[in-house]
Amino acid sequence: MRLHTSLTTLFTSSLLLATASANISDVLKRASPQAPDGYAPAPVDCPSTRPSIRTAGRLSDQESEWLDQRRPKTITALRDLLGRLDIDGFDADSYFQTHSSNSSDLPNIGIAMSGGGYRALMNGAGAVAAFDNRTPNSTSKGHLGGLLQSATYFAGLSGGGWLVGSLYSNNFTSVQSIMDTNPDHSGSLWQFDNSILEGPDTGGIQLFSTAGYYDDIVTAVNDKTDAGFNTSLTDLWGRALSFQLINATQGGPAYTFSSIADDWDFKTGNAPMPILIANGRAPGERIISLNTTVYEFNPFEMGSWDPTVYGFAPMKFVGSNFTDGELSDNEDCIAGFDNAGYIMGTSSTLFNQFLLNLEGLDIPEIFRGAIQGILEELDQDSNDIADWTPNPFFGFNPSTNPNAESKRLTLVDGGEDLQNIPLHPLIQPYRHVDVIFAVDSSADTIEPAAPNWPNGTALVATFARLQNETMENGTVFPAIPDQNTFVNLGLNNRPTFFGCDEGNLTGPSPIVVYIPNAPYVFKSNVSTFDLSTTDEERNAIIQNGYNVATQGNSTRDAEWPACVGCAILARSLNRTNTDLPEMCTRCFDRYCWDGTINSTDPNPYFPETILAEIQLDAGLRNMPSFFVAVAALAAGFILAM
Numbered sequence: 221m222r223l224h225t226s227l228t229t230l231f232t233s234s235l236l237l238a239t240a241s242a243n244i245s246d247v248l249k250r251a252s253p254q255a256p257d258g259y260a261p262a263p264v265d266c267p268s269t270r271p272s273i274r275t276a277g278r279l280s281d282q283e284s285e286w287l288d289q290r291r292p293k294t295i296t297a298l299r300d301l302l303g304r305l306d307i308d309g310f311d312a313d314s315y316f317q318t319h320s321s322n323s324s325d326l327p328n329i330g331i332a333m334s335g336g337g338y339r340a341l342m343n344g345a346g347a348v349a350a351f352d353n354r355t356p357n358s359t360s361k362g363h364l365g366g367l368l369q370s371a372t373y374f375a376g377l378s379g380g381g382w383l384v385g386s387l388y389s390n391n392f393t394s395v396q397s398i399m400d401t402n403p404d405h406s407g408s409l410w411q412f413d414n415s416i417l418e419g420p421d422t423g424g425i426q427l428f429s430t431a432g433y434y435d436d437i438v439t440a441v442n443d444k445t446d447a448g449f450n451t452s453l454t455d456l457w458g459r460a461l462s463f464q465l466i467n468a469t470q471g472g473p474a475y476t477f478s479s480i481a482d483d484w485d486f487k488t489g490n491a492p493m494p495i496l497i498a499n500g501r502a503p504g505e506r507i508i509s510l511n512t513t514v515y516e517f518n519p520f521e522m523g524s525w526d527p528t529v530y531g532f533a534p535m536k537f538v539g540s541n542f543t544d545g546e547l548s549d550n551e552d553c554i555a556g557f558d559n560a561g562y563i564m565g566t567s568s569t570l571f572n573q574f575l576l577n578l579e580g581l582d583i584p585e586i587f588r589g590a591i592q593g594i595l596e597e598l599d600q601d602s603n604d605i606a607d608w609t610p611n612p613f614f615g616f617n618p619s620t621n622p623n624a625e626s627k628r629l630t631l632v633d634g635g636e637d638l639q640n641i642p643l644h645p646l647i648q649p650y651r652h653v654d655v656i657f658a659v660d661s662s663a664d665t666i667e668p669a670a671p672n673w674p675n676g677t678a679l680v681a682t683f684a685r686l687q688n689e690t691m692e693n694g695t696v697f698p699a700i701p702d703q704n705t706f707v708n709l710g711l712n713n714r715p716t717f718f719g720c721d722e723g724n725l726t727g728p729s730p731i732v733v734y735i736p737n738a739p740y741v742f743k744s745n746v747s748t749f750d751l752s753t754t755d756e757e758r759n760a761i762i763q764n765g766y767n768v769a770t771q772g773n774s775t776r777d778a779e780w781p782a783c784v785g786c787a788i789l790a791r792s793l794n795r796t797n798t799d800l801p802e803m804c805t806r807c808f809d810r811y812c813w814d815g816t817i818n819s820t821d822p823n824p825y826f827p828e829t830i831l832a833e834i835q836l837d838a839g840l841r842n843m844p845s846f847f848v849a850v851a852a853l854a855a856g857f858i859l860a861m
């Protein structure tokens with residue numbers, strides 16, 4: 221493996237030395253700088269079997285092989301977890317002993333982190349910390365630590381994709397370790413007090429001035445252009461994000477998403493499989509509709525299960541010029557297109573808006589020039605795209621693929637179709653997921669209610685999409701009530717299970733454990749377009765997220781951990797013909813949505829803080845007026861969608 225070579229000339233030679241040694245240790249990390257030429261995609265030797273596009277009607281061989289490693293590890297973790305969760309009348313050890321020979325009988329867990337900018341990253345991070353047995357005290361009574369270790373899949377979208385992508389780009393580190401990062405010594409990871417438009421502090425391992433930061437971003441993106449690839453605002457955005465989300469010099473320009481697949485720890489099944497989501501935008505299309513194609517990115521592949529594209533490209537080689545599903549003999553194998561930051565940026569293109577509204581800010585000319593250059597190449601309506609030219613699916617499934625005739629593939633924010641929770645990859649029948657922990661940090665509620673709390677819109681959208689039989693394509697999803705019902709019944713203020721009764725479903729479907737953001741110890745409903753957060757406020761939102769997932773470490777319901785255990789077990793118990801423990805019946809009476817509807821217009825939603833509120837020392841949310849202006853603009857953009 222070559223170390224990346226695109227270091228800018230900004231650095232002195234002593235800094236170059238420091239950079240080189242940082243990269244050697246990076247090699248051991250779960251995502252690593254494997255790209256051949258820094259941020260620019262470049263030709264590499266082709267594997268003995270030439271890369272090609274496959275049809276979606278099964279799992280990839282790599283995923284199947286990986287599952288053989290991962291499932292046994294989840295089962296060990298599950299056994300410990302279910303033992304701790306304290307379900308009366310259920311003996312985890314004997315259940316797992318009896319069924320260990322057939323792992324497909326045992327529970328299979330997916331976790332999904334919604335979009336919603338930094339709010340979603342932070343609230344989601346709190347939930348992940350609660351699920352992670354590495355968080356101090358997370359395995360005590362009343363907590364849920366170990367659920368992350370028990371999960372098979374871990375999906376994120378937009379802001380939730382930043383969370384998932386960041387953890388995997390940093391050796392699957394824990395949220396706690398990131399919070400413990402000392403910005404003076406160990407870099408700018410999750411240092412959101414500096415907005416992404418300012419760049420990291422000039423301390424720590426980054427050693428940048430603001431001008432150097434912008435120079436570096438532009439240089440990297442120009443390298444990609446010079447290598448013959450289209451660039452879009454998403455390249456600039458993704459590069460900038462990387463400085464906050466990837467703990468490596470220059471935001472790790474050579475870190476690829478496919479490198480996760482080669483990491484020893486991931487390969488041997490020691491972490492769940494990360495999946496990010498984006499939406500396809502057909503040529504000429506402006507409004508993203510519910511039947512738009514949903515694309516997923518995993519360490520092995522990018523592509524879509526939808527009946528439109530219905531195919532997958534090998535992630536490592538996505539920059540190659542595929543035609544009709546094949547890479548002809550005279551075409552190079554291109555690697556490095558799947559830059560980790562670019563994929564996080566592709567899932568969150570909504571935020572490209574920020575780059576269009578820089579008036580009055582002290583932004584170096586080189587950066588303004590780069591934006592201008594890109595805008596001149598794009599038509600006005602395409603500012604929010606990520607350009608995935610060459611389209612790997614050119615000529616593939618031409619009768620159904622809306623982009624089959626285009627060499628250009630344009631992708632947008634995974635939440636633009638309103639399916640703001642990445643459920644799509646987790647309801648694919650080939651993955652056999654039994655239960656999805658769906659953490660919703662969406663900003664749904666609007667005036668006259670308090671803004672920026674979820675109200676079920678993401679679940680409603682997924683349910684509505686699957687009413688179209690073509691789009692349903694073999695997936696099954698539980699019935700979901702309308703948003704008014706969510707608010708009237710309080711389903712957006714505490715966890716709810718959907719799809720408990722298998723007899724009421726048209727086929728195998730996961731139970732959805734819906735975990736909406738709500739104020740336990742902090743009002744975490746900050747705007748999606750808040751670009752800066754002090755460490756203190758960040759930690760308060762993360763802590764609130766921990767309490768959202770654990771219901772205040774079970775102070776709101778002492779039986780919550782057991783009920784989580786019951787949701788995990790439900791499908792497995794049915795498969796193994798095991799009676800439901802009496803405690804689970806009680807849990808399901810309390811947490812399963814029973815079909816009740818109340819669609820009258822609710823009173824405006826003003827949630828009370830459920831437990832004692834964290835008081836911040838520093839003055840809070842003194843957003844510079846610039847951000848307010850951008851937020852208003854961007855909000856207008858969303859409403860226009």
Ligand SMILES: *[C@@H]1O[C@H](CO)[C@@H](O)[C@H](O)[C@H]1NC(C)=O
Nearest residue numbers: 245246247248249250391485
């Ligand atoms: C990455 O994480 C693994 C497992 O937690 C650890 O063994 C390894 O030392 C870490 N690598 C680096 C470079 O931190």
Ligand SMILES: *[C@@H]1O[C@H](CO)[C@@H](O)[C@H](O)[C@H]1NC(C)=O
Nearest residue numbers: 355356357358359360361396
């Ligand atoms: C962990 O629990 C112990 C004992 O209850 C408590 O003293 C400590 O503060 C807790 N630590 C954290 C990080 O919550």
Ligand SMILES: *[C@@H]1O[C@H](CO)[C@@H](O)[C@H](O)[C@H]1NC(C)=O
Nearest residue numbers: 390393397398401406407467
């Ligand atoms: C970030 O990198 C620095 C320097 O390599 C290291 O000291 C620190 O532990 C890393 N932070 C995390 C959360 O991995």
Ligand SMILES: *[C@@H]1O[C@H](CO)[C@@H](O)[C@H](O)[C@H]1NC(C)=O
Nearest residue numbers: 502509510511512513528622
């Ligand atoms: C999506 O559905 C709408 C109708 O709701 C239809 O007009 C449109 O053509 C569909 N889009 C695609 C890509 O099939």
Ligand SMILES: *[C@@H]1O[C@H](CO)[C@@H](O)[C@H](O)[C@H]1NC(C)=O
Nearest residue numbers: 541542543547548549551610
């Ligand atoms: C891509 O491959 C096709 C088929 O081999 C070829 O006709 C076309 O010229 C190639 N395009 C580029 C930009 O290299």
Ligand SMILES: *[C@@H]1O[C@H](CO)[C@@H](O)[C@H](O)[C@H]1NC(C)=O
Nearest residue numbers: 664665666675677703704707
């Ligand atoms: C739910 O959210 C949607 C999307 O923002 C909004 O249009 C609707 O008014 C909200 N309804 C309630 C009851 O909060």
Ligand SMILES: *[C@@H]1O[C@H](CO)[C@@H](O)[C@H](O)[C@H]1NC(C)=O
Nearest residue numbers: 511512527528688689690691
């Ligand atoms: C259902 O989905 C198909 C395929 O995307 C689309 O062509 C059709 O317009 C959709 N139907 C409706 C009613 O949206």
Ligand SMILES: *[C@@H]1O[C@H](CO)[C@@H](O)[C@H](O)[C@H]1NC(C)=O
Nearest residue numbers: 526527528530620693694695
């Ligand atoms: C899903 O769509 C693909 C492509 O259109 C089709 O071949 C397949 O039969 C569909 N599967 C189901 C279960 O409908």
Ligand SMILES: *[C@@H]1O[C@H](CO)[C@@H](O)[C@H](O)[C@H]1NC(C)=O
Nearest residue numbers: 720721722723724727794795
């Ligand atoms: C068990 O599964 C079968 C078939 O999927 C279903 O008909 C039955 O209702 C399920 N039992 C329970 C308790 O959900």
Ligand SMILES: *[C@@H]1O[C@H](CO)[C@@H](O)[C@H](O)[C@H]1NC(C)=O
Nearest residue numbers: 356357763766767772773831
């Ligand atoms: C729940 O536990 C976490 C982790 O120990 C802690 O940070 C949080 O403050 C606790 N919540 C409550 C309400 O005590």
Ligand SMILES: *[C@@H]1O[C@H](CO)[C@@H](O)[C@H](O)[C@H]1NC(C)=O
Nearest residue numbers: 698699700719724813814815
């Ligand atoms: C059962 O299925 C019907 C028909 O799909 C649906 O209307 C109802 O809401 C479902 N009940 C529950 C509890 O999911």
Ligand SMILES: *[C@@H]1O[C@H](CO)[C@@H](O)[C@H](O)[C@H]1NC(C)=O
Nearest residue numbers: 707708818819820821822823
């Ligand atoms: C339905 O919701 C409205 C508005 O919150 C409430 O006033 C009414 O009592 C609810 N109806 C029932 C039957 O609970």
